[in-house]
Amino acid sequence: MGISNALHPSVGRQYGTYRFGLLGWLTAFAVGIALQMHQPELFAAWVYIFLTVVAGGVLAIVQVLVHRCLPQARSVFWPQRNFAIQAMAPWLMVALLGFGWAGMRAAWFAQSALPAALYGADVSVRGVVAGLPRVQDGVVRFRFDAETIGQEGDAHHQKLPQLIEVAWYAPSSTPFASKAMAEPHQDHVQFHVWPGQTLKVGDRWILTLRLRQPRGVRNPGMFDYEKWLWQEGVQASAVVRDPPNNTAPLWLGDSGGYRLDRMRQWVRDHLLAPRAQTNPSALSERSAGVLAALVTGDQRSIDQEDWEVFRITGVAHLMAISGVHITMFAWVAMAIVGGLWRHSRRCMAWQPAPTAALWGGLALAAAYALFSGWQVPAQRTVLMLGIWAVIRTAGLRWPWHATLALAACIVLLVQPWALQQAGFWLSFVAVGVLLVLAQRTQDAAKGSLSSHEHEKETPNFAPPNAAFATLLRGWRKLVRQGHQFWQLQWRLTFLLVPLTVSLFGQISWSGLLANLIAIPVVTFVVTPLGMLGIVLEPALWCATWCMEQLLAILHWIAQWPFAAVFWPAVPWYWAAVGLLGALWMVGPWPWWLKTQGAVLFVLMLTWRPAPVAEGEFAILAFDVGQGAAILVQTRHHSLLFDAGPSYRGGGDAGQRIVLPALQRWGVALDKLVLSHSDSDHTGGAFALMQAFPNMEVVAPFAQAPWAQSSLVRPDHQMARADRPISPCHSGVAWEWDGVEFAFLYPSHAQLQHWFSPAENGTKPPSNATSCVLKIRTRQSVRALLTGDIGRLQELELRMADAAALKADWLQIPHHGSSSSSSAGWIEAVSPRFAIAQAGFGNRFGHPHADVVQRYEDMGSIVVDSPHCGASRWQSMHPHAVVCDRLAQRRYWQRTED
Known part of the structure; x- marks a missing residue:
């Protein structure tokens, strides 16, 4: 009612x-x-x-x-x-x-959260591998369905969350490519070496796990790892503890459960077989990963470079088995089932073709979603399509918006947390466009039927022969279906622009063309051939070849100028305004309403965040784990001090955190300062240099050969080029928008001494070479960025000019290590806020309790990223620091240390 x-x-x-x-x-x-x-x-x-x-x-x-x-x-x-x-x-x-x-x-x-008594505890857990394991860079990650913990009467014998996110790292002595070695142990198998690729879903294990409540980095507007795990039903994370200090992992055999996932893993490994060839081409390796993702839903098989191409070209939804992808698959499946159904008189006598197409397409989409992992977005979309099918079959003459509203209400009843997922809104719009197009197609079909009847009554319509008439009807049908596909695609692309701008900070101008090519190829050719290739090897070859050609085309499109542009992510209310305008523009409305829609759409695109005031600066200390990355902005310029760490499990902070944040906020870097060459400060630099080719790079190792820097990793071939680098040393200063920047350390003489070929072997530890940058407004509000300097460098700075060290905001040297932050240093700087960037529960104990106490004894407020997340400070308001973790506090976040 x-x-x-x-x-x-x-x-x-x-x-x-x-x-x-x-x-x-x-x-x-x-x-x-x-x-x-x-x-x-x-x-x-x-x-x-x-x-x-x-x-x-x-x-x-x-x-x-x-x-x-x-x-x-x-x-x-x-x-x-x-x-x-x-x-x-x-x-x-x-x-x-x-x-x-x-x-x-x-x-x-x-109520099923990890008990506080088990935080950081090493306990023996018996359970079943519940998700497809992913092996990357010496670590295998998987979901573990916990059954029992410890033994009866054990102090740790408590109830565990059902699902645990487990990481099993390879020992440093174990080659990453080696297979697991095992020896008989009664009726089971005891493993002494990392299992790697031999780990199978559905296997039962006894593992010694170090348990912890899920914890992720927190940066404004970025991916919330803790929320994602909550939505996935995971309430604990763990690391496998290996011998000799712990019991060796014990394999108990196949549990008999998770049969479908076990089959998916077999299919995935079969499709990824080209990667195991002796000399596979790079394109062949990547196409195998994409094919495995399309058939089994394991997107982790896709190369990161290809994900970037898919994002730029707007076809990522096809590879992610998203709601949009399932919707497109259902639409195509309905057309195929309906076309085949009309060729059978017996079938037509049993059920009309529209009904059969509706339920047949839905069944095929549900089967595909089930085999591809039955992920939350796929479940949600199948449910929405199912409700639409029930309403259509029941003959209810509901408008499309009422149908969509009922489907969304039921989805929110089943999955209330879907409301904060980007996929929910993308699926919502995609299904809405499908409903509108289905109604129009039905009306057009009635019109075409009347037209056909008129043609039959017209004496001039006389094809020369029956074959030509059949060919003509087939051609008209093909043109009509192509026109329907075009109508669906351009409307969907246009309506998704406000959402993609708000959720991802991007507009893909090449998305319409790329989707017109990719959707038919992926839906009609690659995916069916990939599924057929499970049993027929020639079909797999054909699917791989087609995928290679599609990847080549998408890579070519992604290289076009303005293939995609990054746009400042608009607030949700501006996205709603833009979506309303887009609806008015693409709908069957009068021209004056379309004009108003265009005005609303353009207004959304003109929104920009408030800039920093002239003569002032703002600092954002990213939460990147155990590393450092600090963004400094003036009114028209931006500087990044350090680029965050590289991660053992693959990727780096530049690629995962800093660059997506800058793109989302519409920030272009003018200068990148790498305080020193340690990987926890330079790990993300390469991704940033790729994204901002005109950005100036400043580092204390500028006079050293670039290829010898620890910044260069084997996969970073472009970094081996002779990239121009400016040295950071005392005396280098500049001014942006009325804000003064000046390096205080090291001196020019020190740089020459350290990197002179004649002084080979006298270079100090990299921490001692850290750049120290001072920022100052004309009102003498100051900030000091210090890298990883130690007490000796602190003493040198104090002796050079102690008065110049005074600061309102200070980056605590070396993440709060006990080797830095002497009492004399703290007294000289006298910061109002002292910021420590460190990883939660890091093995170094940063920031050290004694260091924190020294700052607090001097009257400073210590802000550390494990508890604060990303922190924001402005010279206009020097008495306040905003912590993202505290300002955006939610009940699914970790509360215990």
Whole structure:
């Protein structure tokens, strides 16, 4: 029942033209869920149950008793003069219902969290490998379905979360490519070497795990790892502890479960076989990974370079088995099933072709989603399409927006946390476009049928022979389907622009062309041949060859100028304005409404974040784990001090964190300062140099051969080029927008001494070569960035000019190591805020407790990234630091140290 039907009859007559119906219910329900997801802490479970029961009871009374059983009571419950109460009360109850329902689900799930007594504990856990293992750079990651922990009577014998995210690192003495070695141990197998590729889904193991609650880095507007694990049902992470200090991992054999995933793993390994060849081509290796992702849903098989190409060309949804991909697959499957169904008289006599196409396409899409991993976006999209199919089959003449609203409501009932997933909104728009296009196609089909009847009555229509008539009908059908595909694709591409700008900070201008090529090839050729290639080797060869050609085309398109542009990510309300404008532009509306839609769309694209004031600067210390990366912005310029670490499991902070953040915020770097050559400061530099080719690079190893720097890794071939680098040394200074920048350390003489060929062998440890940068406004608000200098370098700086060290904001030297931050240094700098960038639970103990105590004794406020996340500070407001982890506190975040 629509909301308008719940109002007084006079209200219904007065406002009858504004019937929001299910769309109003969806909006209110979604608002309630969104409010609950913004809670920093959960209420007790009984509070949510109470709210849900109250809201549901009030709605039931209003809908059933008042409006059906007791019409005479309307004047009592809904006096005509209180229209505001009449209009808002049902929506408020629906919003309260959404709040209570989401909170009840969250409170129930939180009860299975990792017990605090097990944080950091090494315990023996028996369980089953529950997800496809991923092997990369000497670490295998997988989901572990925990069954028991410890032994009966053991101090650690407690209930564990059902799913644990496990990382099993290869020992340094074990070659990454070696196979696992095992020896008999009674009826089982005891492993003494890292299993690597031999780990199979469905196997039961006894592992010694070091448990911890999931913890990820926190940066404003970026990927929330902790939220993602919460949505995936994972509430603990762990690292496998190996001998000799722990019991060797014990394999107990096949558990008999996870049969479908076990089959998926076999198929994935079969499709990835080209990678194991002696001399596979780079294109062959990459195409095998993409093919494995398309067939089995394991996107981790795709090379990072290819992901970048897919993102630029706007076809990433095809490779990620996203809601958009499932929707496109269902649309194509429906067309194929409907076409085949019409060729059978027996089938047509049993069920009409539209119904068979609807359910057949849905069944094929569900089967594909199931085999590709049955991931949350795929589940959500299949559910939405299923609801649409039920409504169509039942003959309900609902408008497309009511159908979509009902589907979204049911999805949010099943998965309330989907509201904060980008895939939910992308799927929502994609299914909506499909519904509109399906309605138009149905209307067009009726029109074409009338036209065909007219043609048959026209005497001039006389094809020369039956073969030509069949060919002509086939050609017309092909043109009509191509036109439908074009209509779907350009509308979908245009409508997704506001969402992609808001969610990803990007507009892919090449996306329409790339999708017109990629969707038919992937859907009609590569994916079917890849599935057939499981049993027929020639089909696999054909699929691989087609994928290679498609990759070559996409790589070519991605190299076009302006193939994709990075746009400042707009707030959600501006995205809503842009989406409304896009709907008006592509819909069957009058020209004046299309014009207004274009104005709204352009207004969204013109939004920009507020710039830094003239003569001021802002600092953002990224949360990159055990490393450093600090962004400094003036009104028209940006500098990055250090580029974050490289990670043992693959990738680096530049690629994963810093560059996506800069692109999302619309920031272009003018200067990159690498304080010294350690990998926890330079690991992400290469990705940044690729993204900003005109950026100036400054480093203390500028006079050393670039290829000999520890910055260069084997996979970074471009870094071996002679990249111009400016040296950082005292005396180098410049001014941006009224803000002064000056290097205080090292001196020019020290650089010459360290890197002179005649002084070979006298170079100090890399930490001692760190650049020290001072930033100062004309109002003498100052910041000091220090790299990894030690006490000796601190003493040199104090002796050179202690007064120049005064600062309001200080990067604590060497992440807060006990080898730095002497009492004399702290007294000379006297910072109001001291920032320590370090990894959570790092093995070095940074920041050291004694160092923190020294700063606090001097009156400084110590802010560390493990507890703060990314921190923001502005010279305009020097008395405040904003911590992203605290400012955006959510109940799924880790609370214990």
